[in-house]
Amino acid sequence: MDHGRPNLRDVAAHANVSIATVSHVLNGTRLVSTATKEKVLQAVEELRYFRNESARQLRVGTSELLGVLIVDYNPFFMDILHGVEKMATKQGWKLLVASTGEDWEAQKELLNALISRRVEGILLAPVVGATKHELQRYAKGDIPLVFIDRIVEGCGIPAVTSTNVYGAQLAVEHLIDHGYRKIGVILGSLSISSMVERKKGYERALNNARIDIQSECMKVCNALSSGGYQAINQLLADVSDLEAVFVTNNLMLLGVLKAIQERSLRIPEDIAVVAVDFQPWVELIKPSITLVSQPAEKIGEMAVNLLMVQRNREPVAEMMMKTELIIGESCGCRKSPVL
């Protein structure tokens, strides 16, 4: 019931041709004389005809929609979305976007909605609580699924992530090179693979340097600005001789810096800081923040590529994008003065 909208039949009648001819003109799917072609196009214009996609989809089976489930609308996922849209557009696909808000039930409902719409593929940042078993059911379906940013191991779903362990290790080793020994780390929920990996990188760096890992140096909080704020305050309370801190995402960094400013601590003299995720604003902070940067946009692009590979029934696995350590001054390095 397409509320009074013209359909192919209306256009056909208006142009005095058959319904099939109109369809073929619109799709360029067979030769039509220029005369009738023009008649049809004019009728389309006059009646303001717009094809009913759901009818087309029902007949032909392709939705030309890409489902993207992110966690929330934060800058990191925005960069990913940008990359995703760029690649999706090349296929003529549009984006069905939703945020799960780290809620497993919401994610389930959204996955079902996407499957019901027969999207061409699903990009998913799996949510805390996502269990292997339940996700495997979705992997079994004929809609290709690719994890972004995070992973749930052992459910055979390919993923695009970044070299989190290595990046974290690099960052913490850099702190160690500066001579710091009491190094704290602020982590989001450890049910999320990326956080587990960053923790592992932190531990490796300390182990390699034969520094004891102390549980009070490790704070787990909600991965938001507010969490970072609380965590750094706890860290400073619990570890009196804290020299440096590794902050594992951009949102938490905001809270950490806020708390440090409130306490009038100097960076890096009183406390050195290294964090994860580059965002343009960090260049403005004084001293500039040393960061492990992930190529978020590239992650988005690769995820769509991986999806396409998977649709061709080729075997695919995890793909890790290279992180990079961007040296600022917050670690203790001195920047050469600007000319």
Place this chain on the structure above:
Amino acid sequence: MDHGRPNLRDVAAHANVSIATVSHVLNGTRLVSTATKEKVLQAVEELRYFRNESARQLRVGTSELLGVLIVDYNPFFMDILHGVEKMATKQGWKLLVASTGEDWEAQKELLNALISRRVEGILLAPVVGATKHELQRYAKGDIPLVFIDRIVEGCGIPAVTSTNVYGAQLAVEHLIDHGYRKIGVILGSLSISSMVERKKGYERALNNARIDIQSECMKVCNALSSGGYQAINQLLADVSDLEAVFVTNNLMLLGVLKAIQERSLRIPEDIAVVAVDFQPWVELIKPSITLVSQPAEKIGEMAVNLLMVQRNREPVAEMMMKTELIIGESCGCRKSPVL
């Protein structure tokens, strides 16, 4: 052709009931004995049945999709999207999101795609070059359209914006109250209503204070960080005795601050700064930036509300959300020290 997927008929056969019964069970649309209900549900489970939305939509006419066309994936539109999703979810709608990248042709193509999918409504940040005439055609259709953030006047399309003129005026008047007379303004393209309005606010403030408006104090640039960077440099070159600058969005502010840092200018002693759009990071800048803040999330929520009002065929017009001046130190105000 739903590639080997089970459909209602399969489920019905598997449960030994009619196709109608299955449909009714799934939709709770008529009384079914608990016995058969269970049989059906089990069949659904066993066959992993997922309703084909396009078939439902074809039959019933509703897509339960909301089209959202933003300009790009920047923090301001993210906040809007967050609000939009919140309200859309209450209706059970999903979001079809795309960015126009300020490209009129892309916007046209995207609008057509949304209409073809029979979305329940369209939220649109109209693009530079969007002419009244062409947009009116879309307004005539039966899909409700609401402008967000920006407006194209005289095409009878309702909009949710913010009090840009007033906000800008307030900001510039605040600078004037500090005694500044040489006040520059950095604007994005003037084909965008919000920028025109902020310009108007700037001019009003100067006029009210009987300050001459000088064309070299007004720089128009692309509304990105790079644009802000170039614009402030030009401004400083052209106006040797510049005292203050009003920056009309958050992205441009980034570039402006970067240039100011590079030149080692002090804020507010050498140049005072007031800008538009609050983002969390500005709290970390020293001195803190004085800002006109727009309630971006609320704009998104209201836009969906307006859409619904419009669907009920009630008359609707423009709706302006209140901006707020957040006083920082960059204008010359002294903040009381933190306890």
Place this chain on the structure above:
DNA sequence: TTGTAAGCGTTATCAA
């Protein structure tokens, strides 16, 4: 309490 069947607007296979 359940079943039958028409029809939503396309595309694509025949046939002319």
Place this chain on the structure above:
DNA sequence: TTGATAACGCTTACAA
């Protein structure tokens, strides 16, 4: 170069 027509999978009047 064009037309008639059978699906696609669902909802929903109407029957039983």
